[in-house]
Amino acid sequence: DTGVSQDPRHKITKRGQNVTFRCDPISEHNRLYWYRQTLGQGPEFLTYFQNEAQLEKSRLLSNRFSAERPKGSFSTLEIQRTEQGDSAMYLCASSSYVYEQYFGPGTRLTVT
């Protein structure tokens, strides 16, 4: 069991650039989630996939954000035209049941 992996672990980008993050869930998990965490706060839900279907999106996910999960395996989260307010830790989680979600190490994004 290799756990949830995320790539890259750190990303520094200039305002206005596009960035893409990847998440590989635990292999037998069909549910995948993205969260965002800022300093001093708990993780906040962004979006949820069951297999390849995106079933829920938070209103936090502006139209600059898009997530995909082709073939129900890995997922990508893209942020277009990054802003300084996008600086945060982006966390991916997966689960086989609705309840316990297992998190990856996160991608820390810094927008300068």
Place this chain on the structure above:
Amino acid sequence: DQQVKQNSPSLSVQEGRISILNCDYTNSMFDYFLWYKKYPAEGPTFLISISSIKDKNEDGRFTVFLNKSAKHLSLHIVPSQPGDSAVYFCAALGGGGSNYKLTFGKGTLLTVNP
């Protein structure tokens, strides 16, 4: 509007003693609660959970208590060890709007002193 609240930003205990971390919630439709532990620069690690139909769940040194009438849950760690030093997050599932979304508190930093 914070639906899950951890009112103590930090807690310090001596090794071997009990650590009690508290969490309050406002949404009576939450039906499952989880505790996560987080070390710096790592993702949250699942610790223990409890269904709203139970009032206690135990796993080794960790016990979670749920008081539905008070909308309060607590995590007890006995005995506390220095390796338990981390940020602990309380999270709730359900809440009427979504069966998938975890709603987190802001976390409590636990320091266990040798």
